[in-house]
Amino acid sequence: MRIALVACFALALANGPIGTLLLMRRESLSGNVLSHAVMPGAALGFLYAGYSLAALTLGGLLTGLAVAGLAALTARSRPQRQDSSLIAFYLVSLSFGVLIVAARGSQADLMHVLFGTVLAVDVKALVLIASISSLTMLTVATLYRPFAVESFDPAFLRAVGGGGGVFRAIFITLVALNLVASFQAFGTLLAIGPMLLPAAAARCWTHRVWPTIALATVIGMAAALAGLLISYYANLPSGPAIVLGAGVIYGTSLLAAGRMRLKPKSLEGQ
Amino acid sequence: MANSSDPVRPRRSASDMVRLVRAATAPLRQSLAVSLSALGDSAQAAFARHFDSGYDPSASDGESRRGEGGIAVRNLSVRYGETYAFEGLTGEFAPASLTAVIGPNGAGKSSLLKTLAGIVRPATGEVICAALARHRLAYLPQQDELDRGFPITVAELVALGDWRNFGSVRGPPRHLAASVYEALATVGLLAVMDRQIAELSVGQFQRALFARLLLQDADVILLDEPFASLDESTTEDLLRFLQRWQSEGRTVVTVLHDLDRVRRHFPSTLLLARSPVAWGETSLSLSADNLARAQKAMVLPEGHRAGRAA
Numbered sequence: 001m002r003i004a005l006v007a008c009f010a011l012a013l014a015n016g017p018i019g020t021l022l023l024m025r026r027e028s029l030s031g032n033v034l035s036h037a038v039m040p041g042a043a044l045g046f047l048y049a050g051y052s053l054a055a056l057t058l059g060g061l062l063t064g065l066a067v068a069g070l071a072a073l074t075a076r077s078r079p080q081r082q083d084s085s086l087i088a089f090y091l092v093s094l095s096f097g098v099l100i101v102a103a104r105g106s107q108a109d110l111m112h113v114l115f116g117t118v119l120a121v122d123v124k125a126l127v128l129i130a131s132i133s134s135l136t137m138l139t140v141a142t143l144y145r146p147f148a149v150e151s152f153d154p155a156f157l158r159a160v161g162g163g164g165g166v167f168r169a170i171f172i173t174l175v176a177l178n179l180v181a182s183f184q185a186f187g188t189l190l191a192i193g194p195m196l197l198p199a200a201a202a203r204c205w206t207h208r209v210w211p212t213i214a215l216a217t218v219i220g221m222a223a224a225l226a227g228l229l230i231s232y233y234a235n236l237p238s239g240p241a242i243v244l245g246a247g248v249i250y251g252t253s254l255l256a257a258g259r260m261r262l263k264p265k266s267l268e269g270q
Numbered sequence: 271m272a273n274s275s276d277p278v279r280p281r282r283s284a285s286d287m288v289r290l291v292r293a294a295t296a297p298l299r300q301s302l303a304v305s306l307s308a309l310g311d312s313a314q315a316a317f318a319r320h321f322d323s324g325y326d327p328s329a330s331d332g333e334s335r336r337g338e339g340g341i342a343v344r345n346l347s348v349r350y351g352e353t354y355a356f357e358g359l360t361g362e363f364a365p366a367s368l369t370a371v372i373g374p375n376g377a378g379k380s381s382l383l384k385t386l387a388g389i390v391r392p393a394t395g396e397v398i399c400a401a402l403a404r405h406r407l408a409y410l411p412q413q414d415e416l417d418r419g420f421p422i423t424v425a426e427l428v429a430l431g432d433w434r435n436f437g438s439v440r441g442p443p444r445h446l447a448a449s450v451y452e453a454l455a456t457v458g459l460l461a462v463m464d465r466q467i468a469e470l471s472v473g474q475f476q477r478a479l480f481a482r483l484l485l486q487d488a489d490v491i492l493l494d495e496p497f498a499s500l501d502e503s504t505t506e507d508l509l510r511f512l513q514r515w516q517s518e519g520r521t522v523v524t525v526l527h528d529l530d531r532v533r534r535h536f537p538s539t540l541l542l543a544r545s546p547v548a549w550g551e552t553s554l555s556l557s558a559d560n561l562a563r564a565q566k567a568m569v570l571p572e573g574h575r576a577g578r579a580a
Contacts, residue, residue: 155415
């Protein structure tokens with residue numbers, strides 16, 4: 001239980017900046033696709049090595065990045081159809097993963113892969129989560145400027161020579177890494193939840209970037225704490241409880257901030 | 271703990287031991303320090319090469335190399351899938367020239383600019399542009415290609431123009447605030463410098479982008495319909511910057527629609543209709559004959575518009 005809480009806090013620390021950047025880049029859909037793309041690899045890892053952390057992580061990361069690469073290639077050749085090709089990737093990955101798990105494992109295994117089990121996170125997994133989280137924060141802190149510019153004016157970044165595709169690739173890799181870290185705790189279906197919901201809730205309150213990131217992290221932690229407590233006392237699955245907690249905070253923020261917004265002019269544009 | 275509770279052991283021997291160990295490991299530690307710092311240097315170099323090639327503070331105080339600011343193209347074609355955006359373009363945007371690129375919708379004007387900026391890879395031919403390789407080329411896309419919803423203030427947006435002085439990771443140089451202030455004053459945006467870019471009008475946003483261009487101080491400036499949906503007074507203001515840039519020896523290439531404006535303000539014109547119709551002095555390029563040819567070229571059998579951003 002304590003390990004689960006620490007793991008969730010570590011995830012929240014990394015998910016704050018990553019989720020905020022994903023939203024700012026309007027790439028929540030690609031994040032969602034990536035989270036499902038992790039599934040077939042993790043399922044294959046499961047197939048060959050059972051619940052081995054290394055196999056699940058490595059497999060998930062590999063297919064995640066492979067799908068991200070494929071999506072980037074498709075986007076290059078037919079830019080207008082990005083949405084539909086992303087959805088196709090997402091559905092195919094998900095079905096493929098479910099089939100692989102179902103072929104060998106039980107119903108319980110399938111539930112585990114789809115929704116995760118926060119309480120099953122052990123010290124080894126915690127170390128992995130903490131490492132990924134630290135790496136994420138360091139990278140975002142170092143490369144924030146190019147990440148930001150690349151997302152709203154890529155042509156400018158290219159012209160001034162800051163590199164272009166490199167940063168996109170690094171960012172997507174970070175997203176995939178974090179999804180893999182979340183995978184144990186939240187499964188492929190929910191992994192994107194603790195990433196996007198706190199950031200979306202935070203964006204209701206402020207539009208400046210660093211406050212959004214800080215607020216998203218705090219909200220993520222609060223949701224984790226509340227979700228774990230509820231799931232413990234009410235004997236409910238903890239992953240969904242945490243995501244639901246974040247969802248409730250998002251809903252409240254949406255309503256409350258809409259009313260109390262200091263700046264009347266909407267900057268949403270989404 | 272064991273040591274301190276052991277009265278027999280003289281204190282001196284411990285420090286002697288430390289000294290001995292220090293002396294014995296000195297060469298090792300030294301070589302380790304050297305190789306570590308070498309590793310650090312090469313890591314830094316690798317980082318600069320891959321992630322921070324735009325950092326080049328020497329460029330701003332070095333002598334101007336604007337004489338090399340021209341762009342030559344040879345047999346240039348761009349294709350999206352099966353459709354050519356434009357093809358067979360050969361010629362030169364001379365250093366310190368001010369050229370309008372004009373033509374019907376879908377003639378390949380934007381694609382040409384993107385190719386010159388190194389964003390779109392040509393299907394055939396090549397672009398020779400020293401400024402591009404030295405990161406001294408500025409490209410302003412059509413406004414709708416920028417994400418106006420991005421949370422950044424006007425001053426921050428303008429400050430990015432000074433990229434070569436801070437690159438991807440460094441802190442801004444001390445003079446930055448002053449030059450941002452000056453650029454904002456020049457385009458008349460001081461009053462809104464702390465607003466989010468989402469709050470600006472189209473005209474104000476374009477002024478902000480021009481302020482960023484001022485800081486960017488590029489040798490070649492490519493502008494894609496910079497006056498689209500701007501009012502007359504803003505257009506006149508911004509046109510003056512184009513002329514000023516040319517007089518400073520920069521090469522300016524602008525995609526435009528307004529024939530009268532081109533005739534009045536642009537010395538040279540490239541008339542493009544999927545293939546070049548005319549390229550040279552404006553009055554010659556924009557003859558009635560050439561304009562008719564440009565219209566005709568666009569209603570060829572395969573008259574569908576090129577895939578994106580044609």
